[in-house]
Amino acid sequence: MDTDSSLVSLESARRAPIELPPTLTTKALEALIRPELRSADVSVSCVVGEVPDSVTFQAAGPAVFSITLVVQGTGRTMLDGVAPLDIVSSNAVVFWSNGPVSGQDYIEGGKPIEIVDIRLHPDYLSHTVGSMADAIRNSLAVDRSDPDRKAFLLAVPLSAELFDVARSILACDIREPKLRHIFMRAKALEALALTLALLQRNASAAAARLSPKEREKLDEARRLIETSFAEPWTIEAVAAAVGLSETKLKLGFREVIGKSVRAYLREVRMDHAERLLSEGRSVTEAALACGYGNLSYFSKAFFHSKGVVPRDLGARK
Numbered sequence: 682m683d684t685d686s687s688l689v690s691l692e693s694a695r696r697a698p699i700e701l702p703p704t705l706t707t708k709a710l711e712a713l714i715r716p717e718l719r720s721a722d723v724s725v726s727c728v729v730g731e732v733p734d735s736v737t738f739q740a741a742g743p744a745v746f747s748i749t750l751v752v753q754g755t756g757r758t759m760l761d762g763v764a765p766l767d768i769v770s771s772n773a774v775v776f777w778s779n780g781p782v783s784g785q786d787y788i789e790g791g792k793p794i795e796i797v798d799i800r801l802h803p804d805y806l807s808h809t810v811g812s813m814a815d816a817i818r819n820s821l822a823v824d825r826s827d828p829d830r831k832a833f834l835l836a837v838p839l840s841a842e843l844f845d846v847a848r849s850i851l852a853c854d855i856r857e858p859k860l861r862h863i864f865m866r867a868k869a870l871e872a873l874a875l876t877l878a879l880l881q882r883n884a885s886a887a888a889a890r891l892s893p894k895e896r897e898k899l900d901e902a903r904r905l906i907e908t909s910f911a912e913p914w915t916i917e918a919v920a921a922a923v924g925l926s927e928t929k930l931k932l933g934f935r936e937v938i939g940k941s942v943r944a945y946l947r948e949v950r951m952d953h954a955e956r957l958l959s960e961g962r963s964v965t966e967a968a969l970a971c972g973y974g975n976l977s978y979f980s981k982a983f984f985h986s987k988g989v990v991p992r993d994l995g996a997r998k
Contacts, residue, residue, distance in 0.1 A: 718865035722805035725865040727851055728796040735790040741783040746806045748876050749774040750847035752795035757787040760832050766825040771839045779803055779831040797847045799869045840879055846872045891933050898923045899933045910949045911972040916942055951986040958994040
């Protein structure tokens with residue numbers, strides 16, 4: 682065993698096993714969750730059954746990379762401050778956060794649920810994929826993500842190969858615990874490889890399909906954000922304003938400009954707010970000028986972007 686592997690193994694041994702965080706999500710699904718593998722670097726759980734009534738609840742969890750293979754089930758999930766992501770059957774939901782993050786979940790009742798939840802510790806993921814880590818984050822940042830908080834959320838259709846992995850995990854009949862754990866770890870890594878390959882293909886295909894005219898429209902969208910950043914822009918509104926589909930706008934923005942639409946809009950707003958505050962404008966004036974009606978949310982966004990709360994910026998002068 683090499684030194685790097687030894688260090689990773691020692692660090693993993695110090696960590697508690699990864700599992701579904703003990704939130705209201707797991708309480709609502711407690712009777713449906715079947716733990717398959719629990720270790721410091723990888724966990725696998727199956728969620729099978731049905732909740733009688735639809736439920737909505739706050740959710741929070743630690744740093745993690747997760748792949749949720751939704752064979753059956755309907756609901757929504759969202760990061761705080763970001764638009765919700767619809768969850769439907771035959772989708773894979775990919776999530777990556779380098780720190781604690783909170784949001785909201787919704788599960789539709791009265792419908793069958795068949796889900797495989799695979800979780801990897803971010804350190805283990807980075808050690809496993811190496812230099813691919815940044816590319817993975819870039820491919821995730823085009824959907825319901827918050828790059829400023831290093832929290833990324835994306836749904837993609839299940840490929841036939843990922844569907845087979847989910848089915849084989851759900852139907853595994855190996856009873857001996859050690860052998861069952863070996864099987865589950867192997868399937869988790871197979872799902873990881875297939876998911877990352879799928880994300881890579883999707884990102885490359887989207888970039889290759891951008892025509893010169895579409896790139897002009899992306900530049901138009903960038904200028905629109907830079908000149909009208911106080912407007913309550915949504916992905917849908919920006920796409921409609923420049924004549925692009927939402928998918929092309931999101932994927933193209935990441936490819937051409939290097940950031941998601943939301944991240945770029947937030948960056949432009951925070952840069953302008955910083956200039957206003959440095960000129961002596963009040964926090965309220967800066968917030969309203971940048972399109973924020975909620976001062977608390979503005980202060981949090983500014984701190985995440987600039988590393989200082991708005992009211993303290995003047996004290997630096």
